[in-house]
Amino acid sequence: MTTRHLLDELNDRSREVFRRVVETYLQTGEPVGSRTLTRDMSERVSAATIRNVMQDLELLGLLDAPHVSAGRRPTQSGLRIFVDGLMEVDPVAPTDRERIEQTLGSGSPDIGALLDRVGGALSSMTHGASLVLTPKHEAPIRHIEFVSLGPERALVVLVFSDGQVENRLFTPPAGQTPSSMREAGNFLNALAEGRTLSELRSQVARDIASRRQELDSLAADLIEQGFASWESGATDARLIVRGRANLIETEAADLDRIRVLFDDLERKRDIAQFLDLTEGGDGVRIFIGSENKLFSLSGSSLVVSPYMNSDRKIIGAVGVIGPTRLNYGRIVPIVDYTAQLVGRALSGLKG
Known part of the structure; x- marks a missing residue:
């Protein structure tokens, strides 16, 4: 069933419960209980009613519970449904916009140094690990x-x-x-x-x-x-990784899986595939958990966007990797805006 069809199957109350569970989980990282939701719902409903709705959402595969008595959290499928159909994308905050523009505004002809700074800025702004795929050197x-x-x-x-x-x-x-x-x-x-x-x-x-x-x-x-x-x-040398400590600190319980991910990145086994991830068209793409083999062991998510030269040819990519409970609504526009500015900056340097 497609995202649109599945969302259409939900009534207004079920859709609101699902959306609030996901949004709260992305903010806190903790399962969400029915009593928490009773304070935020647009209509007055009992905790028992919300529990029934959450059970229905669990049967649909959108939510699960880590323990019998715990609240609910979104499944990977639930996160995908939310990202594709319910997520509200925030505009890039003025402070983030200014940080990106300052990073790219030095006018330095050293492309490697510039993209290294971009990776550092992305990691700092998003509190995740950043990946920057640099262009191949095509000069004679x-x-x-x-x-x-x-x-x-x-x-x-x-x-x-x-x-x-x-x-x-x-x-x-x-x-x-x-x-x-x-x-x-x-x-x-x-x-x-x-x-x-x-x-x-x-x-x-x-x-x-x-x-x-x-x-x-x-x-x-x-x-x-x-x-x-x-x-x-x-x-x-084409893949710049910055801020891996952010990911390790966030996902302390999964250190072994995180190390596997970064070991793979250190060996650069999947650089070609990393670029392939971006070639489904313009704009940002989001990969959640096991949707891509590069992250299937670590359970991480990737927000990635290609950047293009003046001929509209994809020459590299920028992305942020983090836990599946990334703040997608904030990170998506940051990655998108960064990719656009990187493309313009590199086109200007080579112009």
Whole structure:
């Protein structure tokens, strides 16, 4: 049954009881009893009447009770029904709006630093953990160099046409020599001119396959491992996580599950999927509990919105993760407004 159909099945009293249970639970985090609701209902009804309504809502799967004698709280399905059909979204508060605008108003050309500040501001304003997916660097490559740092450590340095420099550590193949590293660098530089990283990566794969006999085997391995490591490193660097302590403090009873979530984020296993979450269209999307596999173990919710460049292409995302009892009505407009300003700011920096 769709959200609209299920809400249409509820009479006015049932809808009001359901809405007040959810709103009170989101504010307090505690199950809501019938006596609490008798003080807030728009009509005078007894606690016994409200208990009967709550039992009906429980049978519909919208509420549950942690204990027999406890009050009711919304189920995951109930939260989804509330978010889709009953939630009232607040406008962005002037203080929040000013904080976001100040964070993005520095005019700094350092995109990474700017988005790191955005993550810190989102975490501070929402008291949750923030996730910021940064854009891929798509400027053409000017120069590539491999630098040996020891038998098991090496550095690949990429200089882009816009002046940005990326350095990534990797483990080189056994037996690499200064000459194989120079050969690897020369090979890539001959291909790199005018190509972006993604274009170069495709070209390298084709050329290694066709020219492997011409390449010293160590140089070929170095190219593959060094370039793959930079690709992996660049992906790792794309996700900025701030404010994880807020989530751990809020959900102290579920520390193990929260740690699982952040372990996954540290390893950046699901970055591609994180961006996929936003690609269902413009605007904010809300994922509650197990609705997405990234959060199925932690029982957390995610409010996420893509941001776009001047061509209306999705290039990244901003989001807030927290317990399922997030203040959705306040956080949704904050995330939405932040995403819009981030897109404008990055378009301006690259313009």
